[in-house]
Every structure is written in C-alpha cells, then in structure tokens.
Amino acid sequence: MTVIIAVALTLVAAIGAVVVGTHSPERQAVVLSMFGMALTVLFVTVQAPDVALSQLGVGAALVPLMVMLAIRRIRRDQRGEARRPGKDEE
Amino acid sequence: MNAWLIGALALLAGAFPPAALLTARGEPADRLIGLEIGSVVAVLFLLLLIQGLGQPSYLIVPLVTVLVSFAGTLVFTRLLAPVADES
Amino acid sequence: MTGPAHIAALVCETAGAAVVVASALAALAMRRAYNRLHFLTPATSLGAPLIAAALVLENGWGLTAGLDILIVLLLALSAPALEAATARVLAQRAGLIDEDSPS
Numbered sequence: 001m002t003v004i005i006a007v008a009l010t011l012v013a014a015i016g017a018v019v020v021g022t023h024s025p026e027r028q029a030v031v032l033s034m035f036g037m038a039l040t041v042l043f044v045t046v047q048a049p050d051v052a053l054s055q056l057g058v059g060a061a062l063v064p065l066m067v068m069l070a071i072r073r074i075r076r077d078q079r080g081e082a083r084r085p086g087k088d089e090e
Numbered sequence: 091m092n093a094w095l096i097g098a099l100a101l102l103a104g105a106f107p108p109a110a111l112l113t114a115r116g117e118p119a120d121r122l123i124g125l126e127i128g129s130v131v132a133v134l135f136l137l138l139l140i141q142g143l144g145q146p147s148y149l150i151v152p153l154v155t156v157l158v159s160f161a162g163t164l165v166f167t168r169l170l171a172p173v174a175d176e177s
Numbered sequence: 178m179t180g181p182a183h184i185a186a187l188v189c190e191t192a193g194a195a196v197v198v199a200s201a202l203a204a205l206a207m208r209r210a211y212n213r214l215h216f217l218t219p220a221t222s223l224g225a226p227l228i229a230a231a232l233v234l235e236n237g238w239g240l241t242a243g244l245d246i247l248i249v250l251l252l253a254l255s256a257p258a259l260e261a262a263t264a265r266v267l268a269q270r271a272g273l274i275d276e277d278s279p280s
Contacts (some may be wrong), residue, residue, distance in 0.1 A: 001091065001095065003099060003121060004095065004098065004099050004139070007099065007103050011102070011106060011107065011110065012110070015110050015113075015114075017094060017167075018110070018113075018114045021114065022114075022119040022132060025120075025145050026118040026170070027117075027118050027121060030118055030121040030122060030124075030125055030166065031113050031116075031121065032112060032114055032127055033162060033166070034109075034125055034128050036122065036127055036154075037129055037132050037159070038106075038110070038123075038153070038155075040132065040155065041106075041132050043101065043134060044136055044139065044148060044151050045139065046141075047143070047145070047148075049147075049148045049151050051152065052092050052151050053150070053151060053154060054156060056151070056154055056155075056158055058157065060129075060155075060158055060159060061158045061161065061162045062161055062164075064165075064166070065169075067163070068166065068169040068170075069169065072169055074132070081150075090123070090144075093190065094190070097190050097191070097194045099276065100194050100198060101194055101198065103195060104194075104198040104201070104202075105197050105198045105200075105201035105202075106201075108201040108202050108204065108205040108246075109204075110199055111205060112204065112205060113215065116210070117210075117270070119210070119263065119266045119267050119270050120213075120267075121179070121211045122263050122266070123204070123210060123213050123214055123217070123262065123263060126217055126256075126259050127201055127204055127216070127217055128221065128259075129198075130197075130217065130220050130221055130252060130256070131197060131201060133225075133248065133252060134193075134194075134220075134225055134228055135227075135250075136196055137228060137232065138190070138225070138228065141232055141235065141236075142208045144262065146240070146241040149241065149245070149248070149258060152248050153244065153247070153248050153251075156248055156251045156252055156255065157186065157251070160255040160258075161249075161260070163259050163263070164258075164259070164262060167259075167262040167265070167266045169199070169264055170270070171265075171266050171268050171269050171270075172269055172270060174216070175200050
C-alpha cells in the first residue's frame, strides 16, 4: 500500500512539474487536466474519496474548460482588433 | 498487498506514466490522446484499488470519473477545433 | 480463498492489466497521432472487460459487481465517440477536412 502511495505521489510531482514547464496555454490546459486525474488517483489511494470527487469536478472538468474558453475569447478579440485597426480608440 | 493491489500498482506504474508522457509532448490535439488513455487507466486502476481495499462504497469515484472525463474531452475537442475565419 | 473462481479471477485480472499496460506502451511507441489513437480501443474493449470479468468472478453477482460492470460498459461505449471526435480535431488542425464538414 505504501508503494502505491509513493508511486502516486511521484506521478503527481512529475506531472505538476510538466504543467509548470509547459508554456503555451492551450497545451497547458490539457496537461492540467491530466494533473487533476493524477490528484484524483492520489486522493483515492489515501482513502479520501470525497476529496477525490471534488477534485475531479474542479481539476478535471471546470478549470481546463474555463482556461480554454478564456484563451478562445482572447484570440477572437485579438483577431478582431487586427482586422479592424483603430476601431476601439475612437 | 493482495493480488488486486499488485494489479493496481502495475497499472499505475506501467500504464499511467506513458499516458502522462503522451500529454507532455506535441501539439494540443496530440496531447488529448494521452489524456484519454490516462483517464481510462485511472478508472481501471481505481476499480482494482477499491477491490483490493475492500471498500465498494468508493466506487462512485470511478463512475464519476468516466462521465466527467467523457464530457471534459468532448469539450476539449470542441474548443481545440480551429475557428472559422469567415463569420 | 483458493477456489477455481478465485484462480480464474486472478488470471482475468493479470490478462486485463497486461493488455492495458501493453496498449499504453504501444501508443507511446507510435510516431503519428492517428496511429496512437487506435491503441485506446484494446484498452477499453479488451482490457477493461477482462478486469470487469475478474471483479465479477471474485465478488459474485451483487451491487458491487453491477456497479463495476456499469463503469466498464460506460468506458467501452464512450471510447469510440472520443476517438472519432479526437480524430476529427486532428484532421481539422492538419487542414485535411473543413471546419464545417459533417461529423
């Protein structure tokens, strides 16, 4: 059992490092979702299923979705400004 | 350590790191494949772990994991698709 | 706990875990994304039902086994939809198909 907890902790640490080391936000969102999955596994391994459930809702679904929506909105605004330059300044 | 926990450990140590490595490289859509394999592996790991622990009430966690990862990956495929320029 | 059902459960569990580990490693070894995508199928359609069979053999028919079967069934049903959606995004981003081609 200790071995499983140790492996799960190591995986969480490694994937967390990958999340920090990824630069493009689109790619980071996918790795962040994977990080949420690893945290869920860790929480069930240390026998905290309720914490795992809330982590699953927040980390694997909600945060990546909001990150992706924000990126998409920013891209669209940037492209709109590039197409109609100077429209916002008036 | 009973046989179920050993199987769970084999899944966690043998199949989760390759999936995590797939999410760590390449284009965003390529990384999505790693996420899919990773969530399948996580669900099967949880099934074996819960059997090994003898705590069937924890089974709600893999059930929710399946549903949430399905919805989450579909959202990713919608939002990673290129935006149509003419609109 | 050394009845024939227990032995069969252990065999099924070992086989299922081996299939899942092998498909994850094979997906890592593939070079193109479309080839990687195919290795989700053996994990969900062969490995997962083997593990579910092991759990049912161990627990007998009951609420636990029913929930296990439900989870694996959902896994096996959702995987093809995910694969198709992912392949569509890959093709769109590679410029192989239009954004508004029917899915």
